[in-house]
Amino acid sequence: MTRFVIGRVAGGLLTLLVSSMVVFAMVRFIPGDPITARLAEGGLSPEAQAALRKMYGFDQPLVEQYWSWLSAIVQGNFGSSLTTHTPVIEDLLTRIPRTIYLALAGIFSALVLAVPTAIITARYPGGRLDSLVTTVSGIFVAVPNFVIGIILIIVFAVQLKFFPVAGYIEPSADPLGFAVSIVLPALTVGLPASAVIVRVLRSSLLDELRRDYVRTAEARGASRLRAITRHTLRNASLPTVTIVGLQIGQLLGGAIVVETLFSYPGVGLLLLNSITQRDYPVVQACLLFLAFAFVVVNLATDVLYAALNPKLKVGR
Template identity: 45%
Template sequence: MLPFLLKRFGLALVSLLGVLVLVFAMVRLVPGDVVTNLIGLEGNVSPERREELRRLFGLDLPLHVQFGQWFGALLQGDLGTSLRTDRPVLTDLALRFPVTLELTLLALLIALAIALPLGVTAAVNRGKTLDYLASLFALVGIAAPSFWLAILFILLFSLKLGWFPPTGYVLFSEDPLGNLRSLFLPALALGMSLAAATTRIVRSSLLEVLSLDYARTARAKGLPERAVVYRHALRNALIPVVTVVGLQVGNLLGGTVIIEQIFGLPGIGRFALEGINLRDYPVVQGAVLLVAGAFVLVNVLVDVLYALIDPRVRFE
């Protein structure tokens, strides 16, 4: 397994390098820069003063020189300094990453808690009312945007019923219950799409496994249907599910940008959005690097989980 992991991590580093180059170029294609935001579009500032500010931020250098300086600092563990606050980007990311990580994990748990029993129920009751209801949920969940669900949940569960706070974040160390209450609605809105997609995958995968010879043999031996489903079929049906969930983690991380903005959560997604609006290049690059690194790491872990779920899988 070690050679396989080394190969996967090597490919991951190449992928991250490609992401860095792409993001570095794309954020600079956006009209304006941090100097324009500082002085304002109608600011009465001389061209000489503008150039002085650009030199101060290093924006007068050629793009390849700027990238070389930033990448060289990155190799030393320095993600740069915010052009707006003059704070180290790594410090701000370290403060905000736990919020985004907790939100993503909670959304993943909610999605799996909904999808696994619902998908199994739909497969076992194929062609019946429960199957149609599960399919309807999957269709609506995939079609509904997370930001629309977030607004709907705020109106229903916060403003009308008063069960959860509409915005804000509570540290887990200060109030564990308050922390979960502040993150439940964002995580539910973020995880609904994954829950819907996973429900469909669980249903189709389990139906395929239940039609195989060993499942029919287990039934012929007199095993109850519950034992056939949960003891024999479900584990083999989970490999496609693991694949989908692993790929969808990237969508969860990307979806935190809008969700954190709607619910006022101090996470990386909101931090990156502020960086984009303010043309704070080091902030955007550092946030994207962290999210991309987490996504690549999750995909490597998914490959490892294959062998744990299915002993027939071997790494080469």
């Protein structure tokens, strides 16, 4: 197991290194530069703009810029924002917990909806409820997040006024207000994830219910529901672990859409604002954080899958 974890960690570090190169290249290959975009309208002379480019290192070769940036990141220095002139790490440390709250709330709502639904539909396969769940889950998989979010806002915020339309409340300031403010964003990301999870878990449960050990348990008097909850659920959950990990990664990656829709001040909204302002240091830091989060989630998923699956042989 130790060798397995070390191998996954090494692979994750390599992925992060490649991701840093891709992030740096993507930002640098955008036409123009932040100095021109931000200061051209201010009437600065070409000499003044050249001095600013030199100050921020934009006049150096790309390889030197990348190496300087990567060396600084290893030391915990993400640079300063070109817009606010504050350290980027301060903005990140403020925004990261909020995005994590959203991802955790989203995956929690997805599991709360998906697991009981999968158990019930596996208990009564082929029925009306099973057909309804299959249809609804297909719709949630196909419909984009922002459409689901708009519908939730119209129904539960504008019409019923159960939840606020947008905004965010810090949990330390008002725990109840925080819980209320995060419900709609969490459901917006959680409903599509629950649709995927319920399909995978239902299919896995039906496969397990056909196995001999389930027939033996039922022959000894166990009901079908008891056979599911006591015998098949753990084995059927193994493929679901992988799906949940992938869904968490997608939740983090899709945060920019949901956070923008609900004016939720997380990493996604910070990234969007920084892109429009061509704030290179902030854009690079946000993208690198999302890549890091995705790698960590995948690593945790692989380790958890290996720990739960006794059939998987890993080096010790």
